[in-house]
Structure formats: C-alpha cells, structure tokens
Amino acid sequence: MKGLLFISFLLLSLVAQAQTALYNSGNIRIHQDGAIGFHTNLINDASFDQNLGLAGFYGNRAITVSGAFMPIFYDIEFFNDRGVFLNTSMALTNDANFVSGDVITPRNLEDIYLNFIQNGDYFSISDATKVDGYAAITNKQFFSFPVGNAQQVRPLILNSNAINTLAKCAYFFEDPNNPSTFATSFNTTRKTRDVDVVSTTEFWHLTGNVPSTITISWNQDSNISGITDAAYKVGIAGWSKVGDQWVDLGAVAQGGDLSDGFVSSNEFIPDDYAAITFASLAIPTEILTLDNYYLTPNNDGLNDALVISELEQSPNNRIQIFDRFGLKVFDKINYTNEFRGFSNMGNVVFGKKNGLPAGVYFYLATLNDLGTEYQGFLYLRR
Missing domain, CATH: 2.60.40 (Immunoglobulin-like)
Structure with a gap:
C-alpha cells in the first residue's frame, strides 16, 4: 500500500539526556513513497535495510544514531541545525539532501561513517551542512566526498580505475605534525627530495585499495602562501606508511592562485598513505x-x-x-x-x-x- 508506513517501536525514556529514543528491534520498514521523520534519537538493534521512501532527521536538538546494526535508507534528508551524531554507521542507496546541519562522526573511529552505497549520492552541501567526520562509498568508482570540519566543507574528489568495495575519507583542519586522532604524527620535515614544503594547516585521511587519482582544493584558510610563492608549484603529498615520510603524489592538473585553487594527483593506492595534503614541489613543472x-x-x-x-x-x-x-x-x-x-x-x-x-x-x-x-x-x- 503506497504512502503507508508500518512501524513497531518502543519509545524509551533516556533519563540522563531527558530525551526519548526510537528503538528498532526489527519491525520497521519504509515502503515506497512512504516517509518517516526522526525528531529523537534512533537506537537500531536489528536489521533495517530494505527501505524505500524517505527518512528525515529533523528538530532543534541534536539527534544520535546508535545501536548494533547499521540502518540503510533509500532517501535521507538532514534538517537539524544541532547535527545528527553517528555512534554507528548509517547508509543510503539513493539521495541525501543536506538542508541544514552536519552529520557528525567520531574522527577517532574511522569505522563509523555515512556510507553512500552504489547509486547513493547527495546534493546541497555547504559550509553549514556536510559530513563532519568520515564519509564512505560502497561499490562506486567516482565520488566527491562531502567532508569538512565544523566550519567549512572541504571535499575530496576520488576517481578510481575500478569499483571500490569500500573507500572512506575525512578532513582534518589541523597540523599533521600533531594530529589529534592518530596514534602517530606525520613529521612534515621528513620528505623525499622532490617535495619542498609540506602544509602544516590541514590534511585528509583517505582509505581504499583501488588505484585512484584525487582532486583537492584550497582556499584562504589553507595558507598556501605559507608553502610556496606561486600556485603552479602546488602539488599533493602523501605520508607513506612504508617509508614514514611525505612523498610527491603529483600535480597532473592545477588551477587558481594562492587564495583559491585546486590540484589533481597522479594515480596511487590510498591505503598506502596515512595522510594527504598540499605541498610545494621542489622541481615544479612550469605551466x-x-x-x-x-x-x-x-x-x-x-x-x-x-x-x-x-x-x-x-x-x-x-x-x-x-x-x-x-x-x-x-x-x-x-x-x-x-x-x-x-x-x-x-x-x-x-x-x-x-x-x-x-x-x-x-x-x-x-x-x-x-x-x-x-x-x-x-x-x-x-
């Protein structure tokens, strides 16, 4: 029956947070053309993965998604200025509409993420609404990760030469010499000869085992003038897990000036690198x-x-x-x-x-x- 949503749930009183929660024990499904709006926390302790229709996260107080199972939705709408916090991963198979507020994941737990599965995509991201933490893809070859931090969106565009079973990405607006959520630091003075100066302003963490190229962009907050005096010298560097140093990942395409611009890398395997950021090239190719x-x-x-x-x-x-x-x-x-x-x-x-x-x-x-x-x-x- 179209337009009808069958739900069996318990509303639990969370004394510590003075907030109710919708507890799924296995009897919720969103049917085609159906919709459900979450105005409270979701505790998902059962399979919740054959959904159609729309799941919306609304309200004026933060919503937390937790539980033993990852909920998988068809369409998702995020319209909550206080944010949707993921304590377990969440996925979608069609479209995510970022209207207002961030989806927030713990950066020290990279296995918790918002996952875009196969045909899953998004629109309307901005500095005010994005994934503040880890986003992931499943069974996709090309994707622009809608990641950033609390202040701004800082996407990373991944173009792989085959389908990724799983790839994840997060953005860190912090010095790689002193990362807050990694067990090791990424010393920017340890680098190969073809890397001149490595950025100490920001970096991305990207995982995936398929050979790929990436494109990242910089803005005024990136402080590119701190690593070079000319935009054409900007390249991408990666912290090699094997060599314990920054290596040149290339600058196949570039555009912009010291305030705003982008650069694309050579092909590499993301899992070989623990961090990715901008660097000036010691021997730049003149453009x-x-x-x-x-x-x-x-x-x-x-x-x-x-x-x-x-x-x-x-x-x-x-x-x-x-x-x-x-x-x-x-x-x-x-x-x-x-x-x-x-x-x-x-x-x-x-x-x-x-x-x-x-x-x-x-x-x-x-x-x-x-x-x-x-x-x-x-x-x-x-």
Whole structure:
C-alpha cells in the first residue's frame, strides 16, 4: 500500500539526556513513497535495510544514531541545525539532501561513517551542512566526498580505475605534525627530495585499495602562501606508511592562485598513505598562463561562449573546465568554442539542464600541436 508506513517501536525514556529514543528491534520498514521523520534519537538493534521512501532527521536538538546494526535508507534528508551524531554507521542507496546541519562522526573511529552505497549520492552541501567526520562509498568508482570540519566543507574528489568495495575519507583542519586522532604524527620535515614544503594547516585521511587519482582544493584558510610563492608549484603529498615520510603524489592538473585553487594527483593506492595534503614541489613543472575569461551566455552575441583564439594555432587540443572545488564540469577534445555554461560531464547533476551556476571556474588548455599547457580563470555570470 503506497504512502503507508508500518512501524513497531518502543519509545524509551533516556533519563540522563531527558530525551526519548526510537528503538528498532526489527519491525520497521519504509515502503515506497512512504516517509518517516526522526525528531529523537534512533537506537537500531536489528536489521533495517530494505527501505524505500524517505527518512528525515529533523528538530532543534541534536539527534544520535546508535545501536548494533547499521540502518540503510533509500532517501535521507538532514534538517537539524544541532547535527545528527553517528555512534554507528548509517547508509543510503539513493539521495541525501543536506538542508541544514552536519552529520557528525567520531574522527577517532574511522569505522563509523555515512556510507553512500552504489547509486547513493547527495546534493546541497555547504559550509553549514556536510559530513563532519568520515564519509564512505560502497561499490562506486567516482565520488566527491562531502567532508569538512565544523566550519567549512572541504571535499575530496576520488576517481578510481575500478569499483571500490569500500573507500572512506575525512578532513582534518589541523597540523599533521600533531594530529589529534592518530596514534602517530606525520613529521612534515621528513620528505623525499622532490617535495619542498609540506602544509602544516590541514590534511585528509583517505582509505581504499583501488588505484585512484584525487582532486583537492584550497582556499584562504589553507595558507598556501605559507608553502610556496606561486600556485603552479602546488602539488599533493602523501605520508607513506612504508617509508614514514611525505612523498610527491603529483600535480597532473592545477588551477587558481594562492587564495583559491585546486590540484589533481597522479594515480596511487590510498591505503598506502596515512595522510594527504598540499605541498610545494621542489622541481615544479612550469605551466604557462593565458588570459582570464568572462562568460555571459545570454544569447546577446557578447561573451556567449568561451573563445580562446590561441587554439587556432593548435587544432589538436583539449579544454577542461573545473569548479572551485576541482570537480571537472566540462571536457572537450579539439575544442572549437563549444562551452556556453553547460556541463558535458556525467558527474554533474544540478546545472546539467539549466546551466552551471554563476561563479569562478578554472580552465586547463592543452595545445598538443605546440606541446604546451595553459591555465586560467573563467568567470561565469548569469
């Protein structure tokens, strides 16, 4: 019966917290087109994994999810400014809508996470609503982890060459020399010769056993000027578990300046590294700079498309465009003025039909006939 939710539960009085809890002992299921709203804690001590419909976490006081079993939902909506605290992992198989408030996991327990299974995805993340702790994926190859800390979202984009059975990621806004939740420190003075200066501001912890590339972005809080005097020198370094030192993970694609930008790595196996962060490269690869471009795709005949006149000298070319987090939104080989503010990538859901949102983007132009690469800014206005 559509639209009907069958529930059998106990409301337990939690004396210490003066708050009730919904206790699942095995008789809750959300049917297709059904919905349930959690305004209190969830104690899940039975299988809760054949759900359809929507599970929402609402209210004006923090909600805790605990129990012996991981609840697996179809759609989830988070609308709680005080946050949803996970003391056991929680998963979804379709969409998570981050409306307000964070999903918070204990950083000292990486086996507790919000898991996006196979087709699971999300939208509407921001500095005010994200995963403050560990997010995970199951049976996925490409994913942008919606992680950050209490103050800001700091996503990491993972692009693996095969399906990940399980991969996890968390962000740490702290000095890797003195990490708060690891048994060891990651001494930034221990590094290979091709790594110059390692960031002491922030790092990510990423797990997974599939060869992958990553993209991470920096902002003003990243203090990139503290490790280099030029953005093109920025690369990614990883703390090698075998070598007990920072090694260069590459800088295949870059964009931005010292205040805002992104960088993509070479391929590596995440499980080989205990921490990942920014570093300046001792022997950087020089990347030239073209002009910045201004795009107003309103069909008035002015700046409706991205036109790079230098590409006429190299018909054998490639244009890649990235958003400020480093997510690729456009990719075209032998580009001839096709970009008009719309994505041609399957990883972009919102903005696919109505166009990408206004803002700053970065482009990477590869001119194969000339053997050169260029990068710069693209300002998109609607």
